[in-house]
Amino acid sequence: xQIKTYNFWLTLIIGLFLNKWSDVIAQxxxxxxxxxxxxxxxxxCYWVTQDSKGFLWVATDAGVVKYDGYKxxxxxxxxxxxxxxxxxxxxxTHHRIWFSTYSGMFAYYLHETDSVYTIPANKQLxxxxxxxxxxxxxxDMDTLWISIQLNGYLKVDPPLxxxxxxxxxxxxxxxxxEINKNNFIYGCDKLDYTSYHVFDLSFIxxxxxxxxxxxxxxxxxxxxxxxxxLGDSNYFFGNGISLYGVLNKRxxxxxxxxxxxxxxxxxxxxxxxxxxxxxxxxxGALKFDGCKFDxxxxxxxxxxxxxxxxxxSDNGFWFTTTNNGINYIPSLKYSYFNSSCGLNADKxxxxxxxxxxxxxxxxxxxxxxxxxxxxxxxxxxKFQTTNLYSYDKSLVIVSHNGSYIYxxxxxxxxxxxxxxxxxxxxxxxxDFDKENIIVCxxxxxxxxxxxxxxxxxxxxxxxxxxxxxxxFNGSLYIGTxxxxxxxxxxxLTFFGDSIPLLNNRVVEMIEQDKTLxxxxxxxxxxxxxxxxxxxxxxxxxxxASDVCKCIAKDTYGNIxxxxxxxxxxxxxxxxxxxxxxxxxxxxxxxxxEINQIIAYNKQLYFATNSGLGTFDISDAFDKQxxxxxxxxxxxxxxxxxxxxxxxxxxxDENFIKINYKGIYLKNxxxxxYKYRLEGLDTNWTHxxxxxxxxxxxxxxxxxxxxxAIDDNAFLSLKPAVIxxxxxxxxxxxxxxxxxxxxxxxxxxxxxYKIHINGIKRQEKEKAAFNKLLxxxxxxxxxxxxxxxxxxxxxxxxxxxxIKNESVIAQKYLTKFSRLxxxxxxxxxxxxxLLSIEIKTLKLYLELEALRASFSFDFRIDIDEKLQSKTIxxxxxxxxxxxxxxxxxxxxxxxxxxxxxxxxxxxxxDYLVCTVNDxxxxxxxxxxxxxxxxxxxxxxxxxxxxxxxxHLNIQLNLDIQIDxxxxxxLEQSTGTIVKLKLRI
Numbered sequence: 001x002q003i004k005t006y007n008f009w010l011t012l013i014i015g016l017f018l019n020k021w022s023d024v025i026a027q028x029x030x031x032x033x034x035x036x037x038x039x040x041x042x043x044x045c046y047w048v049t050q051d052s053k054g055f056l057w058v059a060t061d062a063g064v065v066k067y068d069g070y071k072x073x074x075x076x077x078x079x080x081x082x083x084x085x086x087x088x089x090x091x092x093t094h095h096r097i098w099f100s101t102y103s104g105m106f107a108y109y110l111h112e113t114d115s116v117y118t119i120p121a122n123k124q125l126x127x128x129x130x131x132x133x134x135x136x137x138x139x140d141m142d143t144l145w146i147s148i149q150l151n152g153y154l155k156v157d158p159p160l161x162x163x164x165x166x167x168x169x170x171x172x173x174x175x176x177x178e179i180n181k182n183n184f185i186y187g188c189d190k191l192d193y194t195s196y197h198v199f200d201l202s203f204i205x206x207x208x209x210x211x212x213x214x215x216x217x218x219x220x221x222x223x224x225x226x227x228x229x230l231g232d233s234n235y236f237f238g239n240g241i242s243l244y245g246v247l248n249k250r251x252x253x254x255x256x257x258x259x260x261x262x263x264x265x266x267x268x269x270x271x272x273x274x275x276x277x278x279x280x281x282x283x284g285a286l287k288f289d290g291c292k293f294d295x296x297x298x299x300x301x302x303x304x305x306x307x308x309x310x311x312x313s314d315n316g317f318w319f320t321t322t323n324n325g326i327n328y329i330p331s332l333k334y335s336y337f338n339s340s341c342g343l344n345a346d347k348x349x350x351x352x353x354x355x356x357x358x359x360x361x362x363x364x365x366x367x368x369x370x371x372x373x374x375x376x377x378x379x380x381x382k383f384q385t386t387n388l389y390s391y392d393k394s395l396v397i398v399s400h401n402g403s404y405i406y407x408x409x410x411x412x413x414x415x416x417x418x419x420x421x422x423x424x425x426x427x428x429x430x431d432f433d434k435e436n437i438i439v440c441x442x443x444x445x446x447x448x449x450x451x452x453x454x455x456x457x458x459x460x461x462x463x464x465x466x467x468x469x470x471x472f473n474g475s476l477y478i479g480t481x482x483x484x485x486x487x488x489x490x491x492l493t494f495f496g497d498s499i500p501l502l503n504n505r506v507v508e509m510i511e512q513d514k515t516l517x518x519x520x521x522x523x524x525x526x527x528x529x530x531x532x533x534x535x536x537x538x539x540x541x542x543x544a545s546d547v548c549k550c551i552a553k554d555t556y557g558n559i560x561x562x563x564x565x566x567x568x569x570x571x572x573x574x575x576x577x578x579x580x581x582x583x584x585x586x587x588x589x590x591x592x593e594i595n596q597i598i599a600y601n602k603q604l605y606f607a608t609n610s611g612l613g614t615f616d617i618s619d620a621f622d623k624q625x626x627x628x629x630x631x632x633x634x635x636x637x638x639x640x641x642x643x644x645x646x647x648x649x650x651x652d653e654n655f656i657k658i659n660y661k662g663i664y665l666k667n668x669x670x671x672x673y674k675y676r677l678e679g680l681d682t683n684w685t686h687x688x689x690x691x692x693x694x695x696x697x698x699x700x701x702x703x704x705x706x707x708a709i710d711d712n713a714f715l716s717l718k719p720a721v722i723x724x725x726x727x728x729x730x731x732x733x734x735x736x737x738x739x740x741x742x743x744x745x746x747x748x749x750x751x752y753k754i755h756i757n758g759i760k761r762q763e764k765e766k767a768a769f770n771k772l773l774x775x776x777x778x779x780x781x782x783x784x785x786x787x788x789x790x791x792x793x794x795x796x797x798x799x800x801x802i803k804n805e806s807v808i809a810q811k812y813l814t815k816f817s818r819l820x821x822x823x824x825x826x827x828x829x830x831x832x833l834l835s836i837e838i839k840t841l842k843l844y845l846e847l848e849a850l851r852a853s854f855s856f857d858f859r860i861d862i863d864e865k866l867q868s869k870t871i872x873x874x875x876x877x878x879x880x881x882x883x884x885x886x887x888x889x890x891x892x893x894x895x896x897x898x899x900x901x902x903x904x905x906x907x908x909d910y911l912v913c914t915v916n917d918x919x920x921x922x923x924x925x926x927x928x929x930x931x932x933x934x935x936x937x938x939x940x941x942x943x944x945x946x947x948x949x950h951l952n953i954q955l956n957l958d959i960q961i962d963x964x965x966x967x968x969l970e971q972s973t974g975t976i977v978k979l980k981l982r983i
Contacts, residue, residue: 035325080116104129338611479506562594662708856898889919921972
């Protein structure tokens with residue numbers, strides 16, 4: 001099997017190169033040229049490649065160029081390159097982009113810093129490489145391997161790339177050294193080496209190298225040395241003059257280029273479709289489809305010196321030339337015919353197909369005939385036309401002097417005329433039945449025309465200029481300047497009155513699935529069924545443009561729309577709904593302005609002002625592409641800052657500019673984006689700009705997120721993200737606020753000292769005021785605590801001390817001091833917790849009982865449901881009533897032990913406090929007072945009453961007092977005081 005494969009390759013290649021390719025096929029694809037005018041530093045380019053991020057890199061004799069689809073950025077000796085002439089570019093596993101230069105020195109580029117760096121080994125490399133470095137690659141552990149002319153090859157050790165090992169060959173000749181499975185270097189060891197003219201030689205191994213023995217009597221220039229790996233053991237190897245095949249571990253000299261007048265081979269490349277490309281010095285690039293070398297190659301850029309061929313990640317092809325910059329073919333799917341390949345003119349305004357021939361109406365010339373089987377232009381027809389249409393085996397030809405039916409087989413020509421024999425200059429025909437077609441003239445008259453004789457019968461007149469007609473389901477639909485009409489059963493109906501969208505210009509119609517697809521000029525495509533619009537396709541949902549020019553359908557069930565901005569396709573998805581995708585110049589079309597579309601077999605043909613384009617319908621669209629998007633630059637106050645994961649900025653660094661970029665070389669920067677700044681925005685912003693500015697951002701944490709969107713609204717799989725935070729301004733920090741507080745205090749103190757004299761002058765007035773205030777406070781305190789109680793309490797303490805009852809005196813004094821402290825503390829607040837009031841009340845009762853030698857009992861009852869720790873009441877509100885019960889009700893008792901019960905409960909959102917005593921009652925107390933001739937008025941009760949009135953007004957507590965005398969057999973048995981207040 002290996003021998004058969006070897007012989008097959010050998011036979012094909014030798015047979016190929018013995019020819020001079022005199023019949024090379026000229027491939028018509030859209031080729032875009034980029035040179036100095038577009039931003040390249042030089043038209044002399046040597047190499048092109050694409051890095052893992054999607055950027056294109058071009059080696060020139062005036063620096064290395066990075067292309068992002070928007071612009072070319074040049075890096076030269078002023079930006080770190082050791083030499084401006086760069087030959088080869090490769091990327092290592094760490095995504096560093098490496099460059100080999102004319103001087104033999106190397107450099108690499110880092111995306112993170114957007115900078116070029118040299119390596120320490122450059123001085124030694126420049127001394128060793130007296131001739132040019134041929135190529136380089138990276139092996140295991142990032143070792144740099146370099147092939148050089150005439151001197152073997154070099155190894156530069158990582159990570160510093162400082163030490164160089166020079167490996168010389170033991171024998172002269174060409175060599176290929178495999179570094180690892182995917183990388184190899186190649187070169188030669190002598191400029192003038194000899195050959196024994198042996199075509200079949202075995203390998204001579206040297207340290208894993210595949211070395212070709214020397215050949216005599218041939219002087220070879222090695223300036224165009226190139227190699228291509230085809231498999232595990234197969235290579236193409238050329239030196240610009242001769243081509244070698246390393247096939248199945250055997251070396252074969254295949255051809256001497258110098259025997260031909262075709263120049264030299266510079267490079268060889270194999271694309272993703274298994275096609276082989278050769279770059280030459282005179283014939284441009286040659287492409288062998290499917291590596292079938294027995295077939296004639298297709299030629300591109302004839303006359304250019306193509307130094308490198310490369311296929312990018314979007315299947316676009318890039319060609320560097322040494323005389324004309326770089327050329328780019330967006331896609332090989334789309335080809336075209338124009339005047340350079342046989343058409344009478346570039347502008348094709350109408351096309352029609354009869355059998356396997358396409359008739360192309362070109363500007364001011366007779367129509368061309370294109371054979372669709374051979375894809376060759378075979379001739380012209382003898383009539384100059386302004387338009388043409390097809391049906392069956394005939395053409396409807398429109399010229400300046402009349403309209404005709406032309407039989408393409410018999411070449412019979414019949415004039416389209418009315419019953420009186422007058423010529424009819426038609427505008428647009430439509431199929432009707434087997435024998436007739438429907439035509440309209442320039443006066444908007446509609447006729448039924450016989451297909452054979454051309455005789456026409458008047459049908460109707462439409463009150464608007466007609467642009468298209470379509471006969472469907474027994475009705476004739478008529479597209480006019482004013483909108484859509486229907487002619488049915490001798491009745492003309494206008495839809496524009498009831499459906500506003502059908503009140504616009506209709507350019508062409510097609511039927512599919514019993515639905516009429518209406519192409520309009522300005523409102524996209526309208527789907528019309530059962531006398532109503534069921535769907536609209538326009539720019540908002542993917543149509544290339546709302547200005548439609550033509551419409552057609554193919555055998556796959558797709559609807560194709562030609563517009564002034566490209567071609568759109570409506571294709572049903574799995575749900576039976578049409579989805580719109582579009583093609584334009586960026587994809588590889590010859591023009592965006594489409595004059596007519598015809599689907600024939602598996603091909604779509606489209607007429608444009610730049611030629612006739614065509615592509616395979618089944619392979620028209622690329623797979624959905626996720627455009628990579630990156631944060632390119634991050635500016636803070638217009639100062640470029642490294643793009644890191646997190647930025648922490650000061651409060652005044654809040655003027656932010658972010659540059660981002662999606663890498664889609666095919667679209668030349670025509671990319672949509674959507675972004676938002678999380679922490680500031682909640683909605684997405686759509687734009688074509690590649691930067692955004694945020695001014696005067698407040699302090700906070702932010703995350704900027706941006707997606708790239710392709711022509712068909714497909715988002716990037718992964719957005720570009722950058723996070724940053726802005727600190728609070730110093731005047732809002734804790735330390736600054738504290739400092740300001742201290743400063744203000746000091747200033748106030750100084751102001752106080754400065755104005756102290758003035759304050760002293762006011763002291764007398766303040767002293768008088770304070771005296772009144774103190775007297776008022778003392779009056780309040782006296783109202784809260786009876787001075788007699790304090791006096792009696794002090795006497796009691798003195799008696800306990802005299803009687804040497806120090807323990808009792810100490811207890812009394814302790815309780816007394818706690819009560820006084822509690823009263824004083826509570827007097828500062830208008831309301832206090834009920835629990836605190838109860839504690840104060842309990843202290844007061846204990847002191848009174850102690851002073852009265854425990855002559856009465858007391859008890860405080862609290863309802864279990866009452867939340868005493870959450871209820872607030874005015875302070876010392878209950879004590880005056882308890883004091884009154886003890887002094888005037890309990891203490892006067894003689895033959896009965898006194899009892900005071902204070903209870904608290906909740907009743908209908910009110911707190912109810914009851915003071916119940918078994919004293920002598922109010923009437924008896926009044927008699928005792930009168931008997932003792934006491935005229936003292938109780939200030940405590942009076943002040944308490946006034947206070948309650950004040951609290952009811954100020955705090956809306958609705959305090960209510962109810963006093964009830966108790967009787968038993970008409971004898972007073974005590975008093976009950978009920979106090980209610982809202983809680």
